[in-house]
Amino acid sequence: xxxxxxxxxxxxxxxxxxxxxxxxxxxxxxxxxxxxxxxxxxxxxxxxxxxxxxxx
Numbered sequence: 342x343x344x345x346x347x348x349x350x351x352x353x354x355x356x357x358x359x360x361x362x363x364x365x366x367x368x369x370x371x372x373x374x375x376x377x378x379x380x381x382x383x384x385x386x387x388x389x390x391x392x393x394x395x396x397x
Contacts, residue, residue: 360379
């Protein structure tokens, strides 16, 4: 497993901020998320980002 770089951390934080903003837009500003839910969403986003793109 490789060490995370500052760019990796910045990308992960940007994804988390995006998810939080989308959830607040859908559920309201007072929405609270359990850590496990955030972990699952970030894992899914990461797996999608690593997936090879299939041309149409």
